[in-house]
Amino acid sequence: MIMLRMPGLLPALVLALLLSPVSAQETPAGGPTDWKTPASAVELRNPYAGTENHGLAGKKLYQRYCSSCHGKDAGGAARIPALTSDKVRGANEGRLFWYVRNGNSRAGMPGWSRLPDQQIWQLVTFLQMVPEK
């Protein structure tokens, strides 16, 4: 009954929810060199390393899942790091895999464990093949 007696309350709540992102920005991600990954991650090996087909599949996955934040050309945005730098392209593949899978909620990077490991490796393959800018 509260909502029925206060007709403005519900629209106000919805509006507040929609506008809250303006002030609810995450701390900008520090970039790949700031990753804290377990030592064991370095030992993970990419089964698709250097495979063009899997790189293309990774590109498709990148456009689907990552481009809305990191940009269509992986060039990043104001508060979101570019993925075209040497730091990413030259990063250890195991650490890259671990970081994509687990994310870093403090830095605003979501984990992508919902994707099968194979698709995360395809993403890693693509990220290591992205031309430098």
Next chain:
Amino acid sequence: MGLRGRIPATPTNIGISGSDPDGTKEVAGVSPLRHAYAARSQRDRKRVGFSEPGYRFPRSVARGRLHASWPPVAELVLRSQPGERNCMRRLSQVSAHSTVGFLLLLVAAAPARGDEKPYFVTYDHHMEEPRAIEFAYSPSIGFPKDAGKFYSGLFEVGYGLKSWWTTEVYLAHQYTWGQGGAFTGVRWENRFRPFQSEHWINPVLYVEYAHINEADRSFRDVVGHSDPEELEEPIDELKQEIENELELKLIVSRDHKGWNIAGNFISEKNLSNKPWEFGYALGFDRALALAASPNPCRLCRENFRAGAELYGGLGDVYAFGFRDTAQYLAPVLLWRFADSMSLRLSPTFGITDGSVPFMMRFSVLYEIGNFGSRLRSLGK
């Protein structure tokens, strides 16, 4: 939806009670309990001012069109004069059109993608990505054993406030064949993920406030004991019984080799002095292909996820367990038919006497990534 023990009433025995407002006389063919309930309903109608003889709901309201727009608007329309009613209806249409126009503009302007959750009831530990907004509409058609079939619709807007905090608002309506429709309420849920990276098992805490009426058939979860006769009650009676509920869930979930396994423990409290009720939901699903193909495709296996859900009530604080509860088993299928959109499908089978024997559930989801930043850049 919590099914609680209440006395069912039908339009027929409500009519009978009109000649016996105290509900003390026994009427042939009607049980005293039903008679008493009908009398109570009559009193309730008087309280809300709809008891005048010959009172008729406007046809559009009886069909549920206005109730589906906004409860205060519908209430105002009910109490207004015919001239004002047209004006209010026009206002409501204009506002609905502008909202749809705004949403279409956003949809056209922003890259988007469909979500990956195949479940209808079970939650996994995956949150909305930060600053991503998701729209979903989930219709269900239910076929109860001894009552009219119903159509229920749930509109959902979800937003990733932080990578560890997702908030969602739901608006629900339902239509029962032969009785009409009603707006059935609003829910506001918040999910919090306490640990940032993946663990062997990943917990998420869930808090929801619901302002709904008893006509709600959205089946977002099932708690407490079941009362199949509740489905026989007329929708006009049910929609006048407003409930304010607090719902808490503990969600645990794990991804392993392409599979997701999730379990939810649900506790729900009607804030008007009712006991805590409990329920559960279990689910598992898997992508039909683990690696993606290099070519764009709609029907390739990587775009499908399939699995199953099992959910039901667990009684209340006074009688915890499976006795007299509704239980459901439901295969689930998700198809991401475009980068921007997903379709979910779930034939749902009631496996106890207290359940609706069969429901067909659908859902269309649309998600816009990084919506918050785009909204902010529009303002600059």
